[in-house]
Amino acid sequence: DIQMTQSPSSVSASVGDRVTVTCRASQGVRSWLAWYQQKPGKAPKLLIYAASSLQSGVPSRFSGSGSGTDFTLTISSLQPEDFATYYCQQANSSPHTFGQGTKLEIK
Amino acid sequence: EVQLVESGGGLVQPGRSLRLSCAASGFTFDDYAMHWVRQVPGKGLEWVSGISWNSGSIGYADSVEGRFTISRDNAKSSLYLQMNSLRAEDTALYYCAKDKDRGDLGLFDYWGQGTLVTVSS
Numbered sequence: 001d002i003q004m005t006q007s008p009s010s011v012s013a014s015v016g017d018r019v020t021v022t023c024r025a026s027q028g029v030r031s032w033l034a035w036y037q038q039k040p041g042k043a044p045k046l047l048i049y050a051a052s053s054l055q056s057g058v059p060s061r062f063s064g065s066g067s068g069t070d071f072t073l074t075i076s077s078l079q080p081e082d083f084a085t086y087y088c089q090q091a092n093s094s095p096h097t098f099g100q101g102t103k104l105e106i107k
Numbered sequence: 108e109v110q111l112v113e114s115g116g117g118l119v120q121p122g123r124s125l126r127l128s129c130a131a132s133g134f135t136f137d138d139y140a141m142h143w144v145r146q147v148p149g150k151g152l153e154w155v156s157g158i159s160w161n162s163g164s165i166g167y168a169d170s171v172e173g174r175f176t177i178s179r180d181n182a183k184s185s186l187y188l189q190m191n192s193l194r195a196e197d198t199a200l201y202y203c204a205k206d207k208d209r210g211d212l213g214l215f216d217y218w219g220q221g222t223l224v225t226v227s228s
Contacts, residue, residue, distance in 0.1 A: 001169070032213070034214055034215075036152075036215075038152075042220075043202055043218035043219065043220055043221060044144075044152065044202075044215070044218055045218075046214070046215060046216045046217075049207065049214045049216075050214075055216065087151065087152055089152070089154075089213075089215075090213075091212055091213030091214050092213075094157070094166040094211065094213070095154055095166065095167075095168045095169065096142075096154040096157070096213035097154065098151055098152040098153065098154070099151075100151050101151050101152075
């Protein structure tokens, strides 16, 4: 199975900050990488798919990059509603594994 | 509006069975693959199983292979997960999720609110 490792596990930031979360796959997943946002008590929400494609309705301050084994999710200017947990997930092969999550907290 | 509504969760003893259902609406159900993803409260996400639009391709996580069976009824726009030989470690919130494609792309663009399964004696 492909292992997905996110860093950091948690990060504190302020409104307006630029934040980057990284995700590394234990083997290459080409561009088959997605990012999800999950708020407490809610289902995950797809933000980015195919490493850099923005899901419909997602604000343009979210962006993704990378291919192969190394990927990043960037939020260009944090908004209050962005404080949540973020997960990467590989869709290159089954089983479709997730990273352990990165919790973005208010500083 | 896409809606996915899970049901069938509850408290069950180890070794027993449970069947989860997911009622879909707001999209052409038989055009898309569907999945089950679970989450232990306060923990991360784990993909459990997926099924292509015509049930021709099915996959399972190693942790449930041989115990869980995914199925769908396109006429009823419904997804199911038959869970047998349940274990304490199967305790989780089970989400139904829609794929972005009819094959098993493994990209989950819509999710239900989940149904809680608790396995305990």
